[in-house]
Amino acid sequence: MTSRRKFIADSCRGCLGLLGLSFIAQSCSTSSNVFKTNATNHVVFVPDTAFTSGLPNVKIRVPEMEFDILLMKEDADYKALYLKCTHEPFGLVQTNNKLVCTAHGSSFDMQGNVLQEPASRPLKKFKTEKIPTGINIYLR
Template structure:
């Protein structure tokens, strides 16, 4: 590679990285909600899925009385998927990245329905029924889907 080609390639790469960092920073931040816990489940606002530029794909519900958070995915206007963020392999707390949940301990992966997509986990995630009550979602913690 000659010097001119090297400098040109380097400049293009730097420009691309600068643009990419701008795009990444403009991504919507993760939304956390504490919700309102009652004896049957937890309520969160439907508005938690709204952003200035549209709609979030998911909201993470954290509450002091829950051992693990719950990830709630918005599938469409009336369907939601609520998943306990506890890996079925060894019980580590999962991390959310788009439409998948990943275990930082051993790399198990799950889709937004809680189904295993990458081992070593063999069991799907615990999921809860979600119903819409006015402008709130009710996550029924008594039942499994």
């Protein structure tokens, strides 16, 4: 039988390990711009100028959404992923080549597919449309 003292010590070490993993994931994160905007009729407009830093990714922050959207430019195409873990509602951190949930360790590739459980479903993807002055992200 485990003593109360050993149980508490083991629990604290586990929590510190998760906290350390969180700091490591954040320190390995890839920088990206944060573009703040609003949705109109469930459509988010992102101007081309949001990509001015030369980075291929932009985090879109919309007050109506609990988590950010990652808008990625790939050649002439655009992809938008909701940065909400599908295991439990926690935000994701972008590293060099994946998206990581620092709460429970789930990870996703840049297409939104699960790489590491406990998440078992892919990330939510939003339809995008390139228009002459920018990109529309359709939230429905």
